[in-house]
Amino acid sequence: MKILTAAQTHQLDQATMQAQNITSTELMERAAGALAEWFYGEFHSNEAGEILVLCGPGNNGGDGLALARLLHAAGYAVRVALLPTEKQSADWQHNRQHLPAAVPVAELAAGALPAIAPGALVIDALFGTGLARPLAGLAAAVVAHLNQARAHVVAVDLPSGLLADGPQPDPGAPVVRASYTLGFGLPKLAFLLPQNADYVGEWHVLDIGLDQDFIDQAATPWHFTQLADANVALPRRGRFGYKNTFGHALLLAGSRGKMGAAVLSAGACLRGGVGLLTAHIPGVGYDVFQTTRPEAMCLTDAQADFVSELPDLGPYQAVGIGPGLGQADATRAVLEELLRTAKVPLVIDADALNLLGAHRELLELLPENTVLTPHIGEFTRLTEKAHDDYHRLDLLRAFIQKHRCVVVLKGAYTAVGAPDGQVYFNSTGNPGMGTGGSGDVLTGLVLALRADQRLGPLHATRLAVLAHGHAGDLAAAETGEAGLIAGDLVAHIGPALQALTV
């Protein structure tokens, strides 16, 4: 699914009206109908109490007026408060005229803001994608008043005051803190960034039949990967597929006290469908590794406590390095030799990333399409401290294009960046996955899919991230989020991949 800017969204509205030969009023009616349907499912008219609809002067306010009419007709108690302005949009005026007289309407005024009881339902239809500048004056006062009321706020399209696609020009200007945000057609970049989480709340995208041809042709670096995404599916195994098709992977992992990372990562690689797995680990881990992962082969390093040797890479179709590795200087030398000599896909994680961050000259050696899987801290060590989440995305795009690699920037909506600068946000996963070893599991899964001879680098990586999150969702359904541990992710990779197989 593509993510478009506010400007592209306006063009998309126009294209939809033209292609479907409908008026903007009709499109607004569709939007309001979709909002109303969501309301009927979420809040029963008997329990909703009186709903306050705050309407701005543009089409966002028009949506609010149309929604107020539909909710009133469906038996909800509704009152409307209008932000006074000289000019309102044509569709606003249409919907103002069609609002039944039985719905109370008041004008917002500085000295007399409407009383909002704690827990009341409020619809924020002040501003959407047309926001042109930070909120000030009466609009800012209304939003500040709403935010301190502890109401349940449902934002139409965007929380008012928030930009759809970029950082706030004035961080001091107020933004509505919504419990729910209901966007139209496509997710917005703003929904996916941690810095906006308190404003956006739980978000949903409502289908209003926007023109698919325009969306297909729109240029954007931003995408959202969902379970149903056909580009990310796992091809079914052919009856005559054999171990070589699925590859032989090598995993360099573990150090004293961190053998669990190697065990978890290897487990994920095996559950990810790799043909064969060999792990190269420090001597200290031999017994535990062989006992817990009998399906894998095991090479032990001359050093007991850390990895100091690079084995012959001849047999392998992909190599992963990093989980639990430690940052010994001999390990740095192994990483350097790997980068200099490998002819097969590489997956780099954890301490191997920290070593890259501490020895930036090694970045120049990264083979094309190498997959790096940093969390935000590791990514900062590879680049620089970002001043906000949008800047971090700029840093990500600069990094992937410069180094021609695939970066998995891990977080709530993990971003997979490709060498051409395209970024794919992931939809699956839950906060229970913020637990030790979760990243090691992802590394093993990426490694398995990079060894799979049927998949390209971006496909393999996006699929691994999607399946990892889905495994987390399946696991959390059994354990709860707090009870989820990384081993549960390994156990659910099989069912997660099965759900993604075509």
Ligand SMILES: NC(=O)C1=CN([C@@H]2O[C@H](COP(=O)(O)OP(=O)(O)OC[C@H]3O[C@@H](n4cnc5c(N)ncnc54)[C@H](O)[C@@H]3O)[C@@H](O)[C@H]2O)[C@H](O)CC1
């Ligand atoms: N496909 C869709 O996404 C659809 C969206 N719809 C809704 O339309 C709005 C966008 O409407 P638009 O009229 O372009 O913009 P807004 O209503 O957000 O606001 C414009 C309005 O506000 C004034 N203004 C802008 N910034 C400020 C400010 N800081 N302070 C005061 N006033 C400001 C501006 O001058 C205009 O008068 C979209 O979000 C959806 O909700 C359609 O209904 C259906 C399809």
Ligand SMILES: [K+]
């Ligand atoms: K809004």
